[in-house]
């Protein structure tokens with residue numbers, strides 16, 4: 001199974017680029033930028049990764065961003081993720097970034113997006129991995145701030161495929177950002193939003209992303225299984241659900257393998273993703289492995305999950321078909 005998972009061509013649709021900041025890179029950037037870290041070694045930093053819910057994770061995640069200052073830092077962060085992704089046979093990735101996590105520290109929007117974009121271009125050329133970029137708004141900041149950041153992105157629309165919504169969901173419902181997402185849609189961007197697992201009012205929030213925001217995809221969205229009518233809507237709209245098993249284990253103490261099985265049984269387009277792999281110490285292959293081990297998923301089920309990611313990726317039909325052909329060929333050889 002390990003070989004089967006490692007060699008399978010995959011897409012990753014839910015990864016926060018700031019969540020790929022490895023402790024070693026953090027130390028290297030801190031040294032370069034003359035920033036004092038409150039830890040003596042990368043191992044000590046990892047030992048301090050003590051999260052048990054979304055807020056305790058986010059606190060450490062935002063603190064980690066302090067070492068990212070110059071364009072070259074964002075370039076290196078992105079390049080190193082894409083290098084790792086290519087080594088895991090990820091052929092296509094859609095990356096989230098959190099500009100408000102940087103502009104609030106005095107780092108310019110342009111610095112952030114230019115560093116990321118240049119690394120994406122180089123990775124395509126030199127590593128053969130294709131990727132797209134999704135601007136995420138921090139839902140615990142104001143709708144005005146989100147709108148300001150969408151407007152900052154206007155000169156860079158060609159570099160973006162969509163917008164998302166992340167950070168702390170408590171008291172920050174999708175509707176708070178209705179106008180921002182409506183404008184993003186007008187500008188031709190795709191829409192997605194986090195519906196993190198076991199959040200307060202989660203079913204109401206999932207209802208809002210479907211009916212009011214009219215998203216093109218849902219990040220996590222696992223609790224939709226509790227409502228037959230939400231499942232039916234998700235299925236009717238053929239929306240993808242980007243589930244992140246190891247992340248779920250950290251924030252809700254469950255890999256959600258039973259839930260992922262149920263999604264497949266219901267014909268929902270569930271996908272497997274890593275979320276914040278440097279913090280959760282698991283990239284995409286490790287997520288597939290952990291899931292397979294816990295839920296005893298068959299090769300056919302793993303192929304379905306990997307195929308779903310290409311189906312719901314923000315690619316044109318020709319590109320999707322070409323990736324799906326590649327996956328089908330792999331599956332036929334590997335399962336035979």
Ligand code: ADE
Pocket residue numbers: 016019054061166167168194196247275276
């Ligand atoms: N930001 C980074 N990872 C996140 C997650 N899993 N949920 C919400 N916000 C995030």
Ligand code: ZN
Pocket residue numbers: 014016166194219275
């Ligand atoms: Zn996420």
